Each structure stands twice: as C-alpha cells, then as structure tokens.
Amino acid sequence: MCGMPQQPPVRSTPTRPSRPDASMSLLTNVMDHSLDDGYAEAAARKKAAGTEGMPKTVRAKLGLALGLVLAALVVTVGGAQARISAPVVAKEREELIDRIQQETAAADELEDSVDKLRDDVSARQRKALKEDGRSDADDLVGILSGAVEVHGPGVRLVVNDSKGAGQGGEGDPRETSGFSDTGRVRDRDMQRVVNGLWASGAEAISINGQRLTALSAIRAAGDAILVDNKPLAPPYTVLAVGDGQRLSTRFQNSPDGLYLHALQENFGIRTSISVEGDITVPAAPSVIVRTAEPSTEKGTS
Secondary structure, three states: OOOOOOOOOOOOOOOOOOOOOOOOHHHHHHHHOOOHHHHHHHHHHHHHHOOOOOOOOHHHHHHHHHHHHHHHHHHHHHHHHHHHHHHHHHHHHHHHHHHHHHHHHHHHHHHHHHHHHHHHHHHHHHHHHHHOOOOHHHHHHHHHHOOOOEEEEEEEEEEEOOOOOOOOOOOOHHHHHOOOOOOOOOHHHHHHHHHHHHHOOOOEEEEOOEEOOOOOOEEEEOOEEEEOOEEEOOOEEEEEEOOHHHHHHHHHHOHHHHHHHHHHHHHOOEEEEEEEEEEEEOOOOOOOOOOOOOOOOOOOO
16 A cells, blocks of 8 residues: 655645745844843942042041032132233233324324414414515525425316226236325325426425425335325315416427326326416415535645
8 A cells, every 4th residue: 555645744834934034133132131230230230339429537528529519619719810900901902092192193193283383483484574675686596495385377287096996906007106096196296296397387286285495305105105204185176476478388299298197197196287377385384594605625636
C-alpha cells in the first residue's frame, strides 16, 4: 500500500505578524523606556551616599552665602561708581563747552578790535594826505597804492562756483591743485582774473570789498581763498575802476578773459561781467610804506 506523502501540520492559530519597527530595536527601546528611570536611579544613589546638590555642612553653607554677598557687593559698588562718575563727566563736558564759547567770543572781540584799528589807521592816512596839500601826482600815488578810496566808471565781474561744486570729479586736471572739488573757483583763477584786469587798464580793484594793492597776495588755505590773509566766500565780486566799456572789451579778449570763459565752458564755473557808470572801491585797510634808502657801504676796489 502506497503511503501518502506526509504533510506538515497545520497550525490552528494564525501566525502573529511582525512589528513594523522590529528592525529598529534600539530606537524602540529608547521610546519604551523613559530616561527618567536613569535619573531617578542616580538621584537615589546620591541620596543614599549623602551627596545631594545643596551643601549640607555649615561651612559649605557659609561659603555659598559669602560668595553671594561678594557678588552683590561687586554689583552694588559698580553701580554706585557709575552714578558718581556720570555727573563728573557731564560737568567736565559743560566746562569744556563754556571754555570754547569764551575763547570764541574773545577771538571775535580781537578781530573787531583789529578792524577798528585798521579803519583808524586808514582814516589817519587819508587825513594826513589832505592836510599836507599834496599835488595831483601825490594823489595819484595814493590811488595806485590803495591808500585812498576810489570811485568812477568801471566793470563789475562776478565769479562763482559751479552749481554741482559739491560733486567733484575724477580724472580732471584741476584736481591736482589740492582742491577736492573741481567745480570750485581756485586761487589761481582769481589771480589770473586780477592780472588780466590790471593789464586791461584797471586803475583800482577790489574783491568782495577787499582792496588790492601792489603788495596784495591771493592765496589758498584748504578750500578757501585768502586775499591779504582774509578769507573770502563765493560768489567773488570783483570791482575794477577804469574806462568801463574799453576795460570790459579788452579783458574779455585777453588770454585771461578767454581762460575765464574756458572755465565756464568746461567746468561750469559761473561768470558775469557788466559795465558800471559809477562804482566805489574802498581804501586798503592798511598800507605799508617802504622807503628806499641809499646804501652807505663803499665798494671795494
């Protein structure tokens, strides 16, 4: 009798499905068992050994209290010093401001005194010229030297910075003169203007009320133009006494007049010239008189 092949026994209960996280046993263990158990166990061991976080002995408690007192003392002292030093700093600042204001006022008073003395010297010079009864030649010398006031026909020339003078420029040849702004009028520009007016027949010249003489100097200090060490601010108004129309024409056609026109075309410097029937050029604040003396030294043979 042929035997039937033996079949594996069939389970009466279904096979239990495996957990989805069976391959993540470590993460499962961490999630199932909280870390609080480990902390509780460590705390229990410290309690049994008498090593809790807070000091138990009197000496340890005193040390902790002393540290807290010292920390509070440092904070208190620092705050007190800050409150004490703040009024001192404010007082020193106020005293410095007062000193600056006092020195500024003193400088203004000295400047006013200098102006008054210059006016007095000029008035005395003009009075001396009248009392001496000098000839017309002497009066002409006084006019040319700037010792007396001059009025008559002439020209009014106004030279001003360009409208974009605050922007400057790069690669401009005028930048090499030391001025940061290429649209500003320079001292050398005013020198050429004055020299051109003299060459065109001007008899007396002033810039912003400052009379020019044979000893006058036009210089620069930073971005400011100085005439006889007195700073001037733009616009620069030049008054020149002379044959008005002829003076204007000769100046505009001269190399210096063409130079001024080039400044207007290339750098935007604003200029205007007009013929005036009567203008007044003030006397110079002070005139230094220099007298030539013959040499007494004998030449060696």
